[in-house]
Amino acid sequence: MFLDVSHLVVQYPGRARPAVQDVSFGLAAGEIGVLIGPSGCGKTTLLRCVAGLEPAQAGEIRLSGECVSAPGVQLPAEQRRIGMVFQDYALFPHLDVGRNVGFGLQALPRAERAARVAEVLALVGLEGAERRAPHELSGGQQQRVALARALAPRPRLMLLDEPFSNLDVELRERLAHEVREILKAAGATALFVTHDQLEAFAIGDAVGVMHEGRLHQWADAHTLYHRPATRFVADFIGHGVFAPARLARAGGRAVIETPLGPLNGAVAAQAAALPDGPLDLLLRADDVVYDADAPVKAELVRKAFRGAEFLYTLRLASGETVLAHVPSHCEHRIGEWIGVRPALERVVAFPRGG
Incomplete structure (x- = not known):
C-alpha cells in the first residue's frame, strides 16, 4: 500500500477516550480515499495525524513504505511531501493567482516555476489566470487555485479537509466530480475528509465511515450501501x-x-x-x-x-x-x-x- 495506516491511536491530553481508536486502512498509489462521519468522529484528527500535525500514541503510518508516524517517530510535516487543501482555501489575498500557485516552488528557476504554474492551472481548468487576483474569482475557482497550489510541488500524498463546505450544495457535488478528474489526471494519491455523503461517493474510490474515533467500515460506496458491516454504517449511509x-x-x-x-x-x-x-x-x-x-x-x-x-x-x-x-x-x-x-x-x- 502507498498509504498504510495500521492500528492508529491518537489521544488528546485530558480526554478519557482517544480521538482515533485502533484505525487501520490502506490506499494504493493513485487511489482516492474519503473519511466520512458525524462531527467529532475523529476524521479530521486522523487526517492531521497523517499530515504530521498530531502525534500517534500507538500504531503507525507508512508512506511509500517509510514509517512517518509511530510512538517515538514523528517525521516533521514539512518533510512528508504532503499537499493540503483546506475548507477556507487559505489563498494569499495580496498575491495574484500565479504567485499563489507558485508559492511552494521558490527553489525552482523562474522559467521552470512559471512552466509548472501554467501546467497545474491548465490541469484545474484555469489556463491564463496567472495575473488575476483571488477576489476576482468565484468560490469554486478559488478552490481550484488552492488545489493547483497543493499539486504544484508534486506531493506524494494529497490531503483535503472538507474543501467544499463553504460552497452551495449544487456546486459542491459538481466540483467533487471535477476534483476527482483533476486528481486522477495528476496521478495523485489523496485522502479526503467530508461530512457529505454525495461528495464522498462522487470523489472516493474507497470510503471509510467513522464514529466515536473508530473506523466501522472501509469499502467502495456500493458495498457500504448494500452490505454495511455494522448497524451504525447501515443507519448512517442513505435514507x-x-x-x-x-x-x-x-x-x-x-x-x-x-x-x-x-x-x-x-x-x-x-x-x-x-x-x-x-x-x-x-x-x-x-x-x-x-x-x-x-x-x-x-x-x-x-x-x-x-x-x-x-x-x-x-x-x-x-x-x-x-x-x-x-x-x-x-x-x-x-x-x-x-x-x-x-x-x-x-x-x-x-x-x-x-
Whole structure:
C-alpha cells in the first residue's frame, strides 16, 4: 500500500477516550480515499495525524513504505511531501493567482516555476489566470487555485479537509466530480475528509465511515450501501429506517416476516448467517414500492417533492414508519392511505438489539 495506516491511536491530553481508536486502512498509489462521519468522529484528527500535525500514541503510518508516524517517530510535516487543501482555501489575498500557485516552488528557476504554474492551472481548468487576483474569482475557482497550489510541488500524498463546505450544495457535488478528474489526471494519491455523503461517493474510490474515533467500515460506496458491516454504517449511509422483523426457517427455507409482508426465496436466503428470531430490518426508500393493489396500507404523513419523484413518509397500521420513493405523477394527499409492498433485492438486517 502507498498509504498504510495500521492500528492508529491518537489521544488528546485530558480526554478519557482517544480521538482515533485502533484505525487501520490502506490506499494504493493513485487511489482516492474519503473519511466520512458525524462531527467529532475523529476524521479530521486522523487526517492531521497523517499530515504530521498530531502525534500517534500507538500504531503507525507508512508512506511509500517509510514509517512517518509511530510512538517515538514523528517525521516533521514539512518533510512528508504532503499537499493540503483546506475548507477556507487559505489563498494569499495580496498575491495574484500565479504567485499563489507558485508559492511552494521558490527553489525552482523562474522559467521552470512559471512552466509548472501554467501546467497545474491548465490541469484545474484555469489556463491564463496567472495575473488575476483571488477576489476576482468565484468560490469554486478559488478552490481550484488552492488545489493547483497543493499539486504544484508534486506531493506524494494529497490531503483535503472538507474543501467544499463553504460552497452551495449544487456546486459542491459538481466540483467533487471535477476534483476527482483533476486528481486522477495528476496521478495523485489523496485522502479526503467530508461530512457529505454525495461528495464522498462522487470523489472516493474507497470510503471509510467513522464514529466515536473508530473506523466501522472501509469499502467502495456500493458495498457500504448494500452490505454495511455494522448497524451504525447501515443507519448512517442513505435514507432508511429499521423495522421490526422475524426470521424463521422451515424445511430448509428462510422466511422473514416484516410489517410490509413476508420476504422469502432468494432474498430471505441472504439472512442465512443470522440466527432465527427477531431482527431489525433496514428498509430504505427504494425498498418500499407504491402499489394500489397491495394488501398492506399505510398513511401518508409527510411528503417531499424531488422533481421526478416524491419522498413519502408513511405510517403503517401497526405504528411503524417507512419511507418510499413514489413517481411524482402519482401524487397523494397527506392523510391518505395507500398500498405499499416490499421490493428488497438485498437484505440488511441485524439481530434485535444487536
